[in-house]
Amino acid sequence: MANDASVLSTASPVLEDLFITDENKTMYFRHVLTAGLWQYGWPPLCMMGLVGNTLVLLVLRRDGLVRTSANVYLSALAVGDSLELMVASLAAYPVYAWRLCLEDTTMWTRNCIWAVHHALGNVSIWLIVAFTVERCVVVRFPLLKLRLCTPRNAGLCCGSLLVLAFVENIDLFFLDALSTNATSGDVTCFVPLHYLDDVNVTRPGFNLVSVTVVPVCVVLFCNWAIISGLHRKLLPTAVRHPATRPTVMCLGVSFTFVVCVVPYHVIAVFGRYWPMTQPTRAAVVHSCLLLRYTNHAVNFFLYSLTGAHFRSELVALFRSSTQRGDRLRPNMCVG
Numbered sequence: 001m002a003n004d005a006s007v008l009s010t011a012s013p014v015l016e017d018l019f020i021t022d023e024n025k026t027m028y029f030r031h032v033l034t035a036g037l038w039q040y041g042w043p044p045l046c047m048m049g050l051v052g053n054t055l056v057l058l059v060l061r062r063d064g065l066v067r068t069s070a071n072v073y074l075s076a077l078a079v080g081d082s083l084e085l086m087v088a089s090l091a092a093y094p095v096y097a098w099r100l101c102l103e104d105t106t107m108w109t110r111n112c113i114w115a116v117h118h119a120l121g122n123v124s125i126w127l128i129v130a131f132t133v134e135r136c137v138v139v140r141f142p143l144l145k146l147r148l149c150t151p152r153n154a155g156l157c158c159g160s161l162l163v164l165a166f167v168e169n170i171d172l173f174f175l176d177a178l179s180t181n182a183t184s185g186d187v188t189c190f191v192p193l194h195y196l197d198d199v200n201v202t203r204p205g206f207n208l209v210s211v212t213v214v215p216v217c218v219v220l221f222c223n224w225a226i227i228s229g230l231h232r233k234l235l236p237t238a239v240r241h242p243a244t245r246p247t248v249m250c251l252g253v254s255f256t257f258v259v260c261v262v263p264y265h266v267i268a269v270f271g272r273y274w275p276m277t278q279p280t281r282a283a284v285v286h287s288c289l290l291l292r293y294t295n296h297a298v299n300f301f302l303y304s305l306t307g308a309h310f311r312s313e314l315v316a317l318f319r320s321s322t323q324r325g326d327r328l329r330p331n332m333c334v335g
Helices: 022-060 069-091 093-098 107-140 142-148 151-168 170-174 193-232 235-240 242-273 278-294 299-306 308-334
Strands: 177-180 187-190
Touching: 022 069, 022 093, 022 278, 022 299, 022 308, 069 093, 069 107, 069 151, 069 242, 069 278, 069 299, 107 142, 107 151, 107 170, 107 193, 107 242, 151 170, 193 242, 242 278, 242 299, 242 308, 299 308
Parallel strands: none
Antiparallel strands: 177 187
């Protein structure tokens, strides 16, 4: 994503000059497609994710779901997803929707925003992996779960993943720079020449391995182990057991992660070799990028579909809020 943002500037193109050459026409339609996808797709997606993740945190704080390792992972995932959506609203949305570079800040501030943006995205992915591995241990190794699958170990795992994600993305603090045109005063985001190979080749390939290939392989293997373990225990009875309810929720989250995240990283690496026009490639890349962000916005709906206990606690939350409002309303009228 940093390589896309690095070539965009705050200066709007002059429409009279866009149709002089076919290349300018292509650039114009590419920017129109990209901007349209982000202007109309991002706001509802972001709001849906923030509201949904807030509801997840409120439900997980209820007495029926606290003090479990699954609660720690799901809470950390909700916080990470919310922060990722908020930071993306600062880092990605202005660039892709409005062609705005964060020129009002210093170069270091802008680079910090992009580094945090990538780190939070990586943390959210690896939290899903860690949660899936933990559920695999619960199902396949019940004697180990009492020692390994504790809230304390889950908290340590979440903290370690956060530190590793920032270490992995530390190079983004030095990646981009700002250049001011002496004549027009326009500010342009660009990548220094000695970092071009990192942006165009090294980083996309590394991301493909570290946040796609390895996590997907681990998730698919663990999901196979979980499903086979539940089947061995007579699936209908096992699914209804309280200890395996978070496992069913985990299956929905992990499979959704595979569907949403893989396309973007694959096309970021191999898309340049596919026979597509620039407008088509831009539409495909940014559609896949929005699909990747969808992974941070839909967990509330997945929990509601796959978690019976989660649904019951959600209903209880709304009922308690309604009853509290009914009790306060007469007092407000009397006052």
